[in-house]
Amino acid sequence: MILNKNIYILFFSSLCSHLLFSQGIQVDTSQTETLREVVITAQYNPQSIKKSVHNVKVINRQQIESQAANTIADLLNFNLNLNVIPNAQTGKSTISFFGLDAQYFTILVDNIPLVSDSGVGNNIDLTQINLDDVEQIEIVEGAMGVEYGANAVSGVINIITKKSSNTKWSVQTAIQEETVGNEYAWFHKGRHIQLVNIAHNINNKWFARAGFNRNQFAGFLDTKQGENYYQNNGLRGYSWLPKTQLNTNALVNYKSEVFNLNYRFDYFNEHLNFYDSTVRPNINIASQTSNPSATDKIYTTNRFVNNLNVSGKFKSGAHYKAAFSYQQQEQQLNTFNYFILTHEKSNETDQTYQSTKVFFSNGAVNNLVKNDRFNFQLGYEARFIEGFDTQATGAQTQGAKSESVYSLAGYASAEYKFSDKISVRPGTRFEYNSQFNSKITGSLSARYLMKNGFELRAELGSSYRTPSFEELYYYFVDSNHDVRGNANLKPENGYSAFLNLKKRSWFQQKSLINEFKLSYISLDNKIDLAIVNTLPLQYQFINIDAYKLIGATLDNRIKSGHWTFSLGATLQGISRELNNEANAKNDFLYALQLNSSASYQVPKWATTFTLLYKYNGAQDNFIASGAVDADGNNLFTKQTLEAYSWLDASVRKSFFSDAFQLTLGARNLLNITTVNITNTLTNSGTHNGTNQNITLGYGRSFYLKLLYNFKF
Secondary structure, eight states, X not given: OHHHHHHHHHHHHXXXXXXXXXXXXXXXXXXXXXXXXXXXXXXXXXXXXXXXXXXXXXXXXXXXXXXTOXXXXXXXXXXXXXXXXXXXXXXXXXXXXXXXXXXXXXXXXXXXXXXXXXXXXXXXXXXXXXXXXXXXEEEEESOOHHHHOTTOSSEEEEEEEOOOOXXXXXXXXXXXXXXXXXXXXXXXXXXXXXXXXEEEEOSSSEEXXXXXXXXXXXXXXXXXXXXXXXXXXXXXXXXBOOEEEEEXXXXXXXXXXXEEEEEXXXXXXEEEEEOOSOOBOOEETTTTEEOOEEEEEEEEEEEEEEEEEEEEEOXXXXXXXXXXXXXXXXXXXXXXXXXXXXXEEEEEEEEEEEEEEEEEEEEEEEOOSOOSSEEEEEEEEXXXXXXXXXXXXXXXXXXXXXXXXEEEEEEEEEEXXXXXXXXXXXXXXXXXXXXXXXXXXXEEEEEEEOGGGEEXXXXXXXXXXXXXXXXXXXXXXXSSOEEEOOTTOOOEEEEEEEEEEEEEEEETTEEEEEEEEEEEEEEEEXXXXXEEEETTEEEEEEEEXXXXXXXXXXXXXXXXXXXXXXXXXXXXXXXXXXXXXXXXXXXXXEEEEEEEXXXXXXXXXXXXXXXXXXXEOOEEEEEEEEEEOTTSOEEEEEEEEOOEEEEEEEEEXXXXXXXXXXXEEEEOTTOOOEEEEEEEXXXXXXXXXXXXXXXXXXXXXXXXXXXXXXXX
């Protein structure tokens, strides 16, 4: 451990010295930096990233294409403070952001939260978000409760879609073939993607676009034998379940000098196949034959999204914007007895086991007073959610639990510019929730553009997380289990503070950006599953926990000629408090993350080489060991998720003035599949022999993407 600490100190010291050295570089005043990145998230109006009070991280279209990313799950895993967590059996991939799971941040599409099977904006399955029509992705870290309401505790991710084209017509088609580990075959193994997008500038005001994407993941066998295996030895099925996704979208955009309108329709369909490993022989004694069968399932998800955005300005100069959205997601379950040899079905049943319907609207006005130094924004938000979930009631009753909830909010913020360099923005939000009463959140942001390319930003903010459907209504009671939700749960309260110092430097033909960030996140009334009765043993979700995170991040990016290189590190400490446990530990447990990327362009060959790397250091956590002390209180063990790394590489080649693009790449070059988890009793310091592992990948994979752009 001492050695590890010395490595941390050495690494951070070297980066700090590099940061200080860069401060001495003289800016070449004959050169100016063109900040072409325009950001939308948490802004009064779209503006350059440098003028933003908030620190916004942008992932542009070039980065998406260099990774041949089809879904957002393919893209985000190399960012600091963020981990993509896949689940081989459910097929879902979610995000851990600053150590908090997917319930604590919000995913938006053009500033509108996306519906999921367990929330609105949160708990999104990243594999279900297609990137074909995405212009850029904006990430804002920290509590964003004033702008985006509940569940924006650790931050927001805003997906900005394309709304224009530089030619009259644009037709794009592509195919992508990818191995899944070492498995690949046409149709039956690997990953197979096809897409087509058509865009048309009708005139100088109207733009229309339509797209279709099919993404077939044929599953990963590993040690399993597939759906046609009929021996009852546990080897039937897949280690990673097969699924096929269809994405269809259409967009119409109108833009004039004083009014903008954008309507977007999305339809998403997914089939996830589950093949039971338990095989029934079904022996016919009379004929001395068998007809083996298994209980298989098909999970079908259908999502419909209708989003309307309008914005513009009045004759007075005031700006306005409003969004209206109706979204619906349903999950169907088809269960049947499958005869493996004859491929016949019997005892087939269908049910809708989850449904969510959402109406969402928000709007705001700003620039109501003509003042170069002062601006303020007034806004509203309304959400009406209706849903049910049969799984939330557990295996005992299997009765659909239906609930509806609505929330109404008003928010206000003001931005005052003391000068062109110093801006301050306070804000507050009052929100009424029909189930959890009223909440008030606040924020304070400031930006200071200093001399010699330094930028200083500070943010304080609050948000809250509403309990999930499972936490409220889960019910699983039988002779061996008693696990229940709690309809009386209170929302969790989240607070964050961020301090960001950025330095931009230019010298000769090089540009350099150094960034240092301090972060703090705190949660009160955190919800967890706890023992509420020992005899008989009963578990229930209750508000018992507190959570704190402290972190320091360094990010360095340099561009020189055709080279682009980045190197970053973050050190996070996490403390968890269990208020009803006498022996619980609340020490800060630290983990290191490193990331690096390198890109090299060869203009003569129209070729770009890209390399991405991320190191996730060992992460400790305290969990109940299953043993008790003399007073009957739980003892705790330190659980360690061992360190692991990701490494991707790609080569992208353009032909015939970018009409054709060929991308060849590899994911997970270090061949990560499972990562070990070790447990050590905290009172003895010895291993207790309950080592486990978690599945994070299916091994080294290779892909080939051929894209054709036809423009006229």
